Amino acid sequence: MNFQGLFYPKSIAIIGASTRVGSVGNDIVKNLVEQGFKGFLYPVNPKATVLYGKQCFSRIEDISGVVDLAVIAVPETSVLGVAREAVKKGVQAMVVISSGFKESGNSNAEQELRDVCAQNDVVLIGPNCLGVINAEIFMNASFAPLLPKFGDVAFLSQSGALCASALDFAQSAGIGFSKFVSTGNKALISEVELLEYFAQDESTRIVVIYTEGFRDPDRLRSAMSTLHKKSKPVIVLKSGSTEIGIKASSSHTGSLAGSDTAYTALFEQTGMIRANSFAELFDLIQVFSCNILPSGNRLAIVTNAGGPGVLTADSAVNSGLELANFDQKTTSYLKSILPASASSKNPVDVLGDASVERYEKTLDAVSADPNVDMVIAVLTPQTMTDVSGIARSIVYLRGQYQKPIVASFVGEELVRDGTRILTDAHVASIRFCESASSALGKLFQYACISDVSEVQEKTAMMFSNISPGLVRAIFDETKKNGYVSLPEAKALDVFRAYKFPTLKSVVVHSSEEAEVRIAEMGGRVAMKIFSRDILHKSDVGGVALGVTEVTARKEYETMMQRIQDNAPHAYVEGVLLAEMAPEGGVEMIVGSVRDAQLGHVLAVGFGGIYVEIFKDISFGIIPVSEIDVQRMIDKLKSSKILNGARGGVQFDVNALSETLLRTSKFLFDFPEIKEFDINPLLVFPKGKGVCIVDGRITLDI
């Protein structure tokens, strides 16, 4: 996709340009003309001649020059017609403001609009959106009244109404935007294509997204990887819970997943910085936009107010920051300039009667300290406080040091002038001091993210000797027979085809055969009924444990009798004899749930009798990388058990990781899998591997 025509058009046609002041079609022309767009503007309106000094055209085809971008604001019934005309005219991009499409149940019209553009390589924004702004060229192709400052933040919002608030906040906070896109219904262009563009866009350093959901997680992750390589953070506010497809499912993993599971995993895997509220989103925009990345997490706090200093410190520690231990020189200097009752330790309390000079000297000293990576300057407006003077000091010192700094002037009217001085100079100014800490915590979090793309690329390749064809055949046969759930014997065949370690097992069809096979297998086995019609084997007497050669015949016959009594209509294919699981393993659970937007989500958790009690489980969008798997295991409380908390026995975490990567590959190869549970997976002591004891696979019909 070529976004040049969208963001840097030389000429724009506004189809549906209106003479009625206050209408959308009028506002857009007005914004483009009055806010200073320098290219050609062609209002299209059969009934008008001139609008805001620009000649009007009846139809887009009447325009003699080239048209790069068409902005469409006509009633929904006319949209398709004018869109086709615009395509014919050769536009590179189209912004459809008009609503009345998918959001009103009109999905067909939206699909048609999408196809018209896609087939002609035309970039389509919308429909049902506010428009697009590029302040760099003074282009406000939207009906938002404000043209924001030009800056380095690209802003994407699925909610048009939120754009209005965002522009208002940004203006107050002195934040500039590189591009501003109301994505609307995202018929063709969604966040992922725009992320790919912003990765390359020289004007954009930070991307901010409000979304109700992403699509194409694979492509999203690849785009994120490119953005990481260019050190461009992506900050996301995600609203709305997504449906985990199998909420009412009988699978263990399904019952352990929450509605936010998939997105939490996605954000962690891609290194997107998540804002938990609109308030936090704006804090993060300021802190990321106004600062370079810190080289560590050691925070210095300077305050003229003890209480807020403590609150800031509490929040800093909770946000993964550390309170800097000042260099001895700094401490001595601070003691020499501060009153006796001030605190020269971090947080440095310069007291309520602090002059500008005392505040500035202190801030200067801690900013210069080599043990300090970032600074928060807290102020409350006390009787003797020169708010504007201190603001000017902060602005001055920000220029002297290459370290992130956030000012927190805690108040309203009394601090307004000071805050204005800060934001005009592009110093991050966060009203509430605790929020300043947590935003810096996320800045540090971003600074720690390593690029994961290469690992991911390798992972996809590493499995050999697997037999997708065999699995395909089993699945096809299962579906052909009208079943969705694989019986255990078949599930075991599938696991073996992908070289998952399983217990030895064999299917027999008579009591005599059972006796012989058990003798061959040596020792004791579990005997389980093999029938596609029986899902819960124990319930119908279809499981016997500890069966030996001696008891084999009798157990077999008794089981058949029980099945006859309890499930007379079940078609019995045989009996599965399985090795008894060895002792000494930790029971884990490996499974997947499927998210409506993001696809398969891999899960690993602590199994056994406590699985439902402690819900110790973590998730990753597939395909997972080695780093993802490491993170998933580390996140588990029970990873302490795996790593030797229980009497020092270390378990085979490598084999567990390998199983997770293998599962990821398997799920990736077979998107039609609906539910997948390995429960339990026994993880044995280090070097002894893992083993699937029981598994369950359900398919989409």
Next chain:
Amino acid sequence: MNFQGLFYPKSIAIIGASTRVGSVGNDIVKNLVEQGFKGFLYPVNPKATVLYGKQCFSRIEDISGVVDLAVIAVPETSVLGVAREAVKKGVQAMVVISSGFKESGNSNAEQELRDVCAQNDVVLIGPNCLGVINAEIFMNASFAPLLPKFGDVAFLSQSGALCASALDFAQSAGIGFSKFVSTGNKALISEVELLEYFAQDESTRIVVIYTEGFRDPDRLRSAMSTLHKKSKPVIVLKSGSTEIGIKASSSHTGSLAGSDTAYTALFEQTGMIRANSFAELFDLIQVFSCNILPSGNRLAIVTNAGGPGVLTADSAVNSGLELANFDQKTTSYLKSILPASASSKNPVDVLGDASVERYEKTLDAVSADPNVDMVIAVLTPQTMTDVSGIARSIVYLRGQYQKPIVASFVGEELVRDGTRILTDAHVASIRFCESASSALGKLFQYACISDVSEVQEKTAMMFSNISPGLVRAIFDETKKNGYVSLPEAKALDVFRAYKFPTLKSVVVHSSEEAEVRIAEMGGRVAMKIFSRDILHKSDVGGVALGVTEVTARKEYETMMQRIQDNAPHAYVEGVLLAEMAPEGGVEMIVGSVRDAQLGHVLAVGFGGIYVEIFKDISFGIIPVSEIDVQRMIDKLKSSKILNGARGGVQFDVNALSETLLRTSKFLFDFPEIKEFDINPLLVFPKGKGVCIVDGRITLDI
């Protein structure tokens, strides 16, 4: 304590009144005179004659009239002298602004100041504070520049500097204060005495506290109980982590407690509403102050912006609210007045082009709906939005319905006029819509709190047949011998003295005696070394399990030999023979930690091998009530196990509760206990009780 002289003085002496403009001693006189205090004012300053039109006095004794309140702002070295003079003059209350006391290491002077006041029944605020404000009588006896509006919120802050910000925010938000107290060092009067006063104060409906810590939790809980009876909520912002005294302790409970454990328990037990940040504190003040309590948790959201509507709904659900299902009538009506593309479901999206009329009709309809308990009105400032008009509609409708309502106008400059209209009319206005939901969630949470005082009073009485004297004797003997930790045999005697269920046990002194006793006890026993010098019995070979009559002699002699080898200097008092624990119980842990400010904190948790992994533990400040114990158990994830999650076996929760209440009584009776652990406490199936298998008690020296 009589606070009349503090909050409603007829006459005030300002000792340290200064002629230097901008000084604290000048500001206070100026504030009192210019902001309209109607009583007598006596500036005390030997060098001045008149200040702001008021005659000055050399010393307080020179004042001929009665002085109710002395405000002291002299250098710290003079404070004690003038305080004594003020007492002699007969003041009822004293506010000491001067700093230089405990906060500067000058604890003795502070103690002396406290004693002077306490011995003469003089209320003392401070030292090291900003002062006291009572807007009801226009008394600003502080150096804060603003006299707030008179209202129903009492505000207490341990941080003077925070008061400045609070007053600034309150003015913007239209919040009025009944009393405003900068508590400073709290030498004599802390939050608890003030809470007792506000429980009775007719002008106060809500109490808001910023504190770094409380003292006297017992009295605090009793005050909270009175406040609950009067439906006066208390909102608290607590900063700073408190030290759990036994951080480096070897006790299990100690290792599982966090620094915030005690306060979290206190807030839950007393029903204080906790603000997690200064930002939230101010949201809560607005929402509590502007609204009555809701009769349920069903929320209606009206918005002109889809995205913020969804964010509000997400946050509402996370905050314990429910999205109201509208009555059929409401839905039909909304459909009839809203455009087709609007959402008439909750959240109701009236769309970005909504007129005042459309917004108002919608808000009116949902407010009238019987299925709606509370309302949030969201607005973003879009091109066609009449922000002030909608603000006026909200004000009008707030007067029509007896339901909580919060407005969230998401923006800055563009919404300022509208916000002003709302706050002037005392409508809660929260900038960020997610915060509106969570603040209403806490309002609902408060509405659900039931009074717990009577239960607590009963609990203290219910134990009979316990023998505190016996325990006292054992403790005294232990301390006399220079030990802090009780050996197991002694700990068992203590448990039995308080009628805790323990395993049968006996101490023997020879292998022959062991043999005889085991025969009497029948079956198998655990044999453990009994020595005050051996803390970790297993480490020195001091434990043998499953000992029978047959093996008794040999085991005894072998153990003695091992002790001889491994702990040659230990004084051995004998060997403890204990019944083996019965099968079938759940292992729990019961213990305590001691908080430096709040005293003993009772803990209950899931025991066994996973205790350190899942840290499933909950806490309560002692003495706990039956309701507290219920809450503590319900909070545990493992309460599911107790209630039958594992194969349907229900365990004896009643006996567990009884043990917790008994432990509370025990800890209450013996404050010198430093560490206390019952680990494990076996909880048997319902009706079969509990049993202490091992316990550990450590004393303060």
